[in-house]
Amino acid sequence: MLPAAHRLRRSVDFERAVRRGVRGSRQTVVVHLIVEPTVPAPAVVGFVVSKAVGNSVTRNRVKRRLRAIVATRVGDLAPGTMAVLRALPAAAGSDFAGLTADVEAGLSAAAKRWAQRQVDTSGGGRR
RNA sequence: UGAGUUGGCCAGGCGGUCGCGUCGAGGGGGAGACCCUUCGCCGAGGAACGUCCGGGCUCCACAGGGCAGGGCGGUGGGUAACACCCACCCGGGGUGACCCGCGGGAAAGUGCCACAGAGAACAGACCGCCGUCGGACCUCGGUCCGGCGGUAAGGGUGAAACGGUGGGGUAAGAGCCCACCAGCGCACCGGGUGACCGGUACGGCUCGGCAAACCCCACCCGGAGCAAGACCAGACAGGGAGCGUUCGAGGGCGGCCCGCCCGAGCUCCCGGGUAGGUCGCUGGAGGCGUGCGGCAACGUACGUCGUAGAUGGAUGACCGCCGCUGAGGCGGAGGCAACUCGGCCUCAGCACAGAACCCGGCGUAUCGGCCAGCUCAUCCG
Numbered sequence: 435m436l437p438a439a440h441r442l443r444r445s446v447d448f449e450r451a452v453r454r455g456v457r458g459s460r461q462t463v464v465v466h467l468i469v470e471p472t473v474p475a476p477a478v479v480g481f482v483v484s485k486a487v488g489n490s491v492t493r494n495r496v497k498r499r500l501r502a503i504v505a506t507r508v509g510d511l512a513p514g515t516m517a518v519l520r521a522l523p524a525a526a527g528s529d530f531a532g533l534t535a536d537v538e539a540g541l542s543a544a545a546k547r548w549a550q551r552q553v554d555t556s557g558g559g560r561r
Numbered sequence: 562u563g564a565g566u567u568g569g570c571c572a573g574g575c576g577g578u579c580g581c582g583u584c585g586a587g588g589g590g591g592a593g594a595c596c597c598u599u600c601g602c603c604g605a606g607g608a609a610c611g612u613c614c615g616g617g618c619u620c621c622a623c624a625g626g627g628c629a630g631g632g633c634g635g636u637g638g639g640u641a642a643c644a645c646c647c648a649c650c651c652g653g654g655g656u657g658a659c660c661c662g663c664g665g666g667a668a669a670g671u672g673c674c675a676c677a678g679a680g681a682a683c684a685g686a687c688c689g690c691c692g693u694c695g696g697a698c699c700u701c702g703g704u705c706c707g708g709c710g711g712u713a714a715g716g717g718u719g720a721a722a723c724g725g726u727g728g729g730g731u732a733a734g735a736g737c738c739c740a741c742c743a744g745c746g747c748a749c750c751g752g753g754u755g756a757c758c759g760g761u762a763c764g765g766c767u768c769g770g771c772a773a774a775c776c777c778c779a780c781c782c783g784g785a786g787c788a789a790g791a792c793c794a795g796a797c798a799g800g801g802a803g804c805g806u807u808c809g810a811g812g813g814c815g816g817c818c819c820g821c822c823c824g825a826g827c828u829c830c831c832g833g834g835u836a837g838g839u840c841g842c843u844g845g846a847g848g849c850g851u852g853c854g855g856c857a858a859c860g861u862a863c864g865u866c867g868u869a870g871a872u873g874g875a876u877g878a879c880c881g882c883c884g885c886u887g888a889g890g891c892g893g894a895g896g897c898a899a900c901u902c903g904g905c906c907u908c909a910g911c912a913c914a915g916a917a918c919c920c921g922g923c924g925u926a927u928c929g930g931c932c933a934g935c936u937c938a939u940c941c942g
Contacts, residue, residue: 437581438581442873443873444873445873480873481873482873490915491913491914491915493915494877494915495877495878498581498878499878501878502579502580502877502878502879503878505580505878506579530878530879
């Protein structure tokens with residue numbers, strides 16, 4: 435399970451990560467990610483599992499699996515990271531190993547894109 | 562042994578690694594709110610589901626009257642209450658255990674009854690039957706055609722055709738008359754708390770269904786819901802127009818009328834701000850056992866148990882072994898054979914479904930397994 439300190443639970447934070455952050459998409463999951471280096475807080479992760487995924491039992495199972503996967507990897511994330519994992523309908527049929535692979539790939543893709551954006555904005559000087 | 566029927570129970574088990582939530586205890590940090598850490602206890606369901614009924618609880622001043630509206634509908638009981646449960650009555654189904662019922666009123670009124678059929682709700686002459694008149698034929702018994710009239714016994718249609726059977730009667734018939742039966746109404750007697758049941762006498766001779774179409778009758782119902790409601794912290798910025806201050810604006814009791822109460826602000830437009838936390842929050846019509854009362858639902862006395870409280874939402878993730886079911890493969894035992902019984906290995910599957918204020922029900926979903934009562938059939942004694 436994910437310790438309480440690493441949980442994203444304010445709705446404004448969810449909104450900011452999904453709207454302002456970069457995305458890394460896979461078959462079963464979409465990762466939204468933003469890093470705020472000004473705040474030296476630990477990385478936090480939130481989860482969104484909509485009704486399209488299934489009934490309440492399958493939604494709970496998907497959410498618990500995602501939390502279990504993230505619990506072992508949250509230490510690798512940079513301080514100030516805010517990530518939201520949004521489950522897609524395919525997550526209901528996927529097993530633990532498949533879900534793990536998608537989460538890892540999604541996280542690293544999103545992190546790479548975030549780094550790219552930092553280079554673009556500071557180098558180009560636009561916005 | 563097989564088939565059936567009713568009721569109840571279970572919801573795969575054990576272990577390991579890594580975690581989460583509430584509560585309690587200890588330690589550390591901090592002025593404090595609180596945070597970190599260690600240990601311990603507990604941590605989803607029979608339906609937690611649908612949100613269809615009924616209550617508790619909270620707020621609306623009290624929870625008032627009438628109308629309207631909604632619900633309910635055999636009788637008696639149970640209950641906090643119910644549309645639920647139990648027992649009984651009536652009707653229907655089944656050999657039976659048992660099951661099913663949207664079970665008040667159709668001689669208060671209105672309305673509807675498709676198709677078929679001659680006629681469908683103050684019934685109805687298509688065929689048939691009977692009488693009579695006219696005509697034709699004739700073996701002088703009648704037969705055929707047409708008109709007029711009588712007739713609801715027969716045919717045919719239909720879910721349903723205005724009682725049934727027998728006799729009298731008649732031109733043919735008809736409750737036209739009679740007997741018995743069915744049904745209806747009414748009176749009396751007996752049984753039952755009651756729905757109702759049994760019996761006797763009389764009456765007119767017979768009366769359709771739908772009330773989940775409106776309606777009538779009896780009984781019940783004030784409204785909203787834990788996002789109820791209470792408190793703390795925090796934020797901002799006002800401007801304009803209209804109505805009004807005991808001759809009362811506006812508001813509250815779902816709607817309307819009455820009645821009552823609060824009452825100095827209210828409504829609209831432009832602009833601006835907030836949406837964080839604490840309590841409510843789980844000990845309750847509670848579970849289990851025994852005795853007593855009751856046919857039962859249930860009640861009651863005593864004893865005993867302590868059993869989820871999240872809030873981006875804990876109660877788990879992964880692995881191993883065993884169990885059950887199915888498929889495939891390989892041996893074994895019995896047998897002439899069909900086949901039966903048991904073993905090992907591999908693979909797959911093991912349901913429906915997740916608390917959100919709490920209870921009592923109903924309805925729906927569900928892989929399967931276990932137990933008990935009763936009924937029918939067959940075999941043995």
